[in-house]
Amino acid sequence: MSGLRIELRRSTALWAGLLVLVSGTGMLLLVMTSSVRWSGNSTSVVLAFRLPLAYVWALVVGLAVFQGMRDSRARVTELFATTSRPGWVRLGTLSAAVAGVVAVATAALCAGLVAKVALGGGFVSIGFVPLMITVVLALASSVLVGLAIGRLLPHPLTVPVALVATFMLATTAGRALEVRSPGDEISRLALLAPVLDAPSSDLITTSTSVDLGQIAWFTGLGVTAFLLLVARSHLGRLAALVPAGLALALALSIMPVKYSDVLVPDSIASELVCDGEVCVSRAHQDRLPVVAAAGRAALAKLAVLPDAPREVREDTSAMAHLVAPQRDQRIVYVPSDGFPRPVTMSEDELRLELLAGAGVAGCSGPNTSNTYETVVRYVTAGYFNGELAGLASDIFMWNNGRMRGEIDQAWQQFRGRSAQEQLNSVAQARRMLLTCEDSERVLDVLKGTR
Template identity: 75%
Template sequence: MTGLRIELRRSTALWAGLLVLVSGAGMLVLVTSANARWKGNSTSAVLELRLPLAYVWALVVGLAVFQGMRDSRAGVTELFSATSRPGWVRLGTLASAVAAVVAAATALLCAGVVAVVAFGGGFVSVGFLPLMVTVVIALASSVLLGLAVGRLLPHPLTVPVALVATFMVATAAGRALDGRTADDEVSRLALLVPVLDPPSSDLVTTSTSVDIGQIVWFTGLGVTAFLLLVARSWSGRLAALVPAGLAVALALSIMPSKLSGVLVTDSLAGELVCDGRVCVSRAHEDRLPVVAAVGREVLAALAVLPGPPTEVREDTSAMAYLTAPQRSRDVVYVRSQGYPRVLTMPPAQLRLELLAGAGVADCSTPNTIDVQEAVVRYLTAGYFNGGLAELASEPYVWTNTRSRSEVEAAWQALRSQSPQEQLRRVAQVREMLLECQDSSRALDVLRAA
């Protein structure tokens, strides 16, 4: 314990821990907005740390490499090798001090963001623990690797090269995992890096296979790094590579190959909580009273349709922020993921959103624009609302003069028909939306004279 206390005072251990806390918290503040989604769910909060980890990881590795060069800088390498005390004891004490402080600082950083969620009234569950364990092991093993690299390659350029290389690897891995659709192939090698661009959803977490694979890999890397640090012969250094080799082989066999296998619905936050026939996720349970009241109004309004929906339910699917929304003849889905945030809308706006499409979501993927589909949503919402009104999800159509004129002209054509004909056309469009047929055909059905 005396040696450990000495290393805590004389090594960069405490500075490394402080670096993790300050840089991690600082980058999290810089890269996220004040109303970021992660503040609503503890799992999302820890997952959000994967983005600033690209910077923190590089800084910690660079500092560890610098620390690993201590004996060489002081010119005492030969002196310590001639002492009777085993080298692995002294080096093990140094490694334990630095890695333990970094691990503790990382755990404290994760606990800090969870505390922000808890004090902000967000949803807190044990779902963040696998993510936290992964990050802690990743940084601790990276520290050990940095110490080993610094000891084996005591050159003035080693520190900057290690820092830049680590940052470049983190950046490249983050880009390799930036999928646009659920079926996008992802690089398993990129999953060996603890960096991930968090999804724009607070109902998503990494899959069990990703968590286990990363824990296995970083544990094996840590063992190899420690053995490299204390090895004195080339044969010992070659043997030290075995744990990392076995770990990477096992991890790659576990890792998924598609984005849909990397990110899954948070089973705890995404659990449905219901008030009668209206359900929202447990993470958004505070909005249930408002959604339940609006949902009952929507179901009553849609009851005039043949085969009307009977439930209102939040769409908690993991890929809802990337793929076209779910659709069902019996369920009106609430799109809580992506933008705009439907669940935070005032009741009047939420009612219009659920009535649009006669209770059926549009067929476009998020972040795409289909003007004709938007016009269809305006007309169907207006039919059940008794008049046109702005949809918060389609503001450009309402504010654009040309699109607004198109909506009003189509509205007049629809309202010129008999009540029975209007209902027939809206019901037909609902069927077309359920099958995701051409939006231009749906618009023609509504506005045909």
């Protein structure tokens, strides 16, 4: 223990821990605002730490490489080699000090994020634990890798090269995970880096296969790095590569191939909690009274349609940010993402959102703009509401003079038809939106020009 205390004082261990806390907190403050959608769930907020981890990871590796060059800088490598004390004991103490402090600092940072969610009235569950373990192992093993690199390659350029290489590896891995559809295949090697983009909602987490694969990989990497650090012969260094090789093979056999298997619904946070025919996720249970009131009012209005929907349910799918919203004849879905999020709307705003499209979302994918679909949403919502009103999710079009004119014109054409024609056209529009068949012609159906 005395050796550990000495290393804590004389090595960069405490500085490394401070670096994790300061840089991690600083980067999180840059990406976290009061409006971020994933700050209400302990699991998703720890997952969001994976984005700034690219910078923290690089800084930690660079500092560890600098520490690993200590003996070479002090020119005492040969001196320590002649002492009776085994080299692995001294180097093991150094590794325990630096890696241990970094691990504690990382765990403390994750715990602080969870505490922030709890103090803010958010949803807290044990779902964040695997994510925290993965991050702790990633940074701790990276410290050991840095120490080994610094000891084996004591050159003035080693530190900047290691820092830049780590950052480039992180950014390259992040870009390799950018996809356009859930079925896209990804490189399993990209999942060997602990970097991921921030989740699109607070109901998403990484799959068990990703967690287990990363834990296995970083554990094996840490063992190999320590063995390389203490090895004195070329044969010993070659043998040290075995744990990392085995861990790599195991991790790649576990890792998923499709992106839809990387991010999955948080089984705890996305569990549905119901009030009669209206259900929301457990993470948003505090909004259930408002959603239930708006949902029942919307269902009562939609009851005039043939085969009217019977339920209102929050959409908890993990791939909602990549595909068109879910649709079901029996269910009116409440999106879990979007700005503002529907579950945070007032009762009147949410009721109007549920009535838009006659209880069916548009057929366009997320992050796309379709003027015709937006006009359809306004006209159908106005039919059930009795008059046009601004939709909180499409307020830009409502406040834009030219686009507002298109809404008003379509509304006047729709209202110029008989009551039965209006009902029939809304029912037909709903059927077309349910199947996304000829969805571009839905507006013509409402206006009676088809």
